[in-house]
Amino acid sequence: MLSPSTNRLLSLVAAGAALPLLGLYGLLMYISTPSPTGGMEPTMTTVCYVALTFLFGGLITVALNFSSQLSRQAKGQITTP
Secondary structure (H helix, E strand, C coil): CCCHHHHHHHHHHHHHCHHHHHHHHHHHHHHCCCECCECCCHHHHHHHHHHHHHHHHHHHHHHHHHHHHHHHHHHCCCCCC
8 A cells, every 4th residue: 555645646647647648649630630742541531530539538538547546545535455
């Protein structure tokens, strides 16, 4: 079992991990967007958008849920077995 101060710190780290994921998501969405000088086909772009949205949505959800769980544990609202 970790101390409450360590849980608070790890909670902030887990929440902060979502920001680079959002940045990487935005960059990959920008890269996969077709441009007038070239790029991907519209069908492949749509598939890429959907795949990236599910992938990064899941990763960000897990990071934020883990952060809230650590925060609640630091406050003593939940206990680990």
